[in-house]
Amino acid sequence: MDVILHLGAHRTASTSFQHYMRANIARLERRGVGFWGPLSARDEILTGHISRGTRESREEQIAEAQAQIVAHLDQIYERGIMHLVVSDENVIGTPYENLHDRQLYGAIGERMARYSQIFGGRISRLVLSIRSQDIYWSSVAALCVKRGQPAICSAAVAALANARRQWRDVITDLACAVPEIEIQVQPYEVFGGMPEQRLMAMTGVTGLPVTHAREKLNRAPSLSELRKILKERGEDPGVLPAGEGRWYPFNRDQIMALREAYADDLFWLRAGADGLATLIDETASAKAGRHPPVDDATRGQADGKENRRLA
Incomplete structure (x- = not known):
């Protein structure tokens, strides 16, 4: 599995x-695909995996969590699940x-080393989505x-x-x-609005459902929404710029520098990433010569030009 x-x-x-x-x-399980989301991963399946206390107690926690994980994996394999997707950002x-x-x-290295340990060597693939740094940081700033x-x-x-770290x-x-x-690395600009294509790239399973595939959750709040939030908290909404739409805290030169950093990241990935990772920068629909659904997949961009240049 x-x-x-x-x-x-x-x-x-x-x-x-x-x-x-x-x-x-239910539809995915009939295709042999199982799913553990953040609630399962944090509160049920992986209870106790966060290390605290002495070294001995941490080792006991890891061993307990590992046994729990292995037992759950064996159970779902017996149900015919061939691909288990565990998603927790x-x-x-x-x-x-x-x-x-x-x-x-x-701290991604330290975190991932500990997390992988409790899966007892069962993890087959890691999937990381990346996004142009100017939009990523703008979205993070608004969310915070x-x-x-x-x-x-x-x-x-x-x-x-x-920032030097990219x-x-x-x-x-x-x-x-x-x-x-x-x-496996999947750019947001390619897969952001198409979860079924993202899952197909992860698993290789075809014929996936498109029901609920175009529903957008947890969008970054707009400038008007942010001003309202600050005002309700008794803070000065004037710290934000005038206008509507997405909040861009960066000036033009800063945006260009961040976009150049992302272009460098993608160039490195396309050149083979020193053998460390594989870039998936084309959907199965595109490979088959079909256009993916025209949707809000480019949401968060200032215009469509960036996606065509970077994706």
């Missing part, structure tokens, strides 16, 4: 993908941690305001625009932590 760990990242339509999987669980960190640290998933954090300051904006570094750390596991 393939055990496929979908790591997110955040702000790459992970919540919409998880909704699609839950909404189609918080495995690799959180948006707030990234914004606070001014970098992309700085929605969740009670102050609007990002100009110094933080400049630090993000000049997706290439995230992928390298991930590969170093679990060198024996295949890593």
Whole structure:
């Protein structure tokens, strides 16, 4: 049985993908595809996997969680599940941690090494979605305001625009932590609005349902929504720029620098990623000469030009 760990990242339509999987669980299981979402992964299946206390107690926790995992995997295999997708983007960190640290998933290696251990060598594939850094950070900044954090300051904006750590570094750390596991990278600009295509690329299973495949969850709040949130909290909405639509905290030069960093990441991936990961930058529909459904897959972009250039 393939055990496929979908790591997110955040702000790459992970919540919409998880909704699609839950909404189609019966149909997917008939195709031999099972699903553990964040609730199962955090609260039921993996209870106790977060290490605390002494070294001995941590080892006991890991052993207990590993036994629990193996038992669950054996049970679902007996039900005819050939591909299990485990999706939990918080495995690799959180948006707030990234914004606070001014970098992309700085602890991903340590986190993934511990997480993979409790699967007892059963993980077949890791799937990471990436997104152009200017849109990723804009979306994270808006989400953090929605969740009670102050609007990002100009110094933080400049630090993000000049950050040295990019997706290439995230992928390298991930590969170093679990060198024996295949890593698949799916750009948001290709797969963000098509969860069934994302799942097909993960598993190789065809004939997947499209029911609930175009439902969008957990979008970043717009500027008007953010101003309303700040006002209701008694904070000054004037810290945000005027206008409507997406909040871009970066200026034009900063946006171009972040987009160039993403282009460099994609170039490295297309060149083979030093053998560490495989880039999947075309859907099955495109390979077959069919156009994927025209949908809001480019949501969050300033216009359509960026997707055509980067995807």
